[in-house]
Amino acid sequence: MLLFRSEEHVERSGKPKGAFMTPEQMWRLADIWYHDRDDPAWRRRSADEAEEVFAEIGLNGDFWRLT
Numbered sequence: 001m002l003l004f005r006s007e008e009h010v011e012r013s014g015k016p017k018g019a020f021m022t023p024e025q026m027w028r029l030a031d032i033w034y035h036d037r038d039d040p041a042w043r044r045r046s047a048d049e050a051e052e053v054f055a056e057i058g059l060n061g062d063f064w065r066l067t
Contacts, residue, residue: 019063028057 004010010017021029032053036042045053047066054064 019059019061021059025057025059029053029059032057 002015004013007020051064051066054060
């Protein structure tokens with residue numbers, strides 16, 4: 001993961017473009033993804049469950065499709 005100030009900054013960097021997310025989306029993803037990680041009953045999310053999390057925070061498109 002690379003952090004940039006803007007899409008224009010990505011263009012100037014010469015790095016290939018991937019998917020974009022806002023800092024707010026990144027924070028929500030981390031919060032949802034890891035909030036129960038210390039629970040002994042924790043289990044890994046299925047691909048469908050992960051896609052639901054992505055969609056919930058507005059991460060849509062082919063990049064975020066796992067199934």
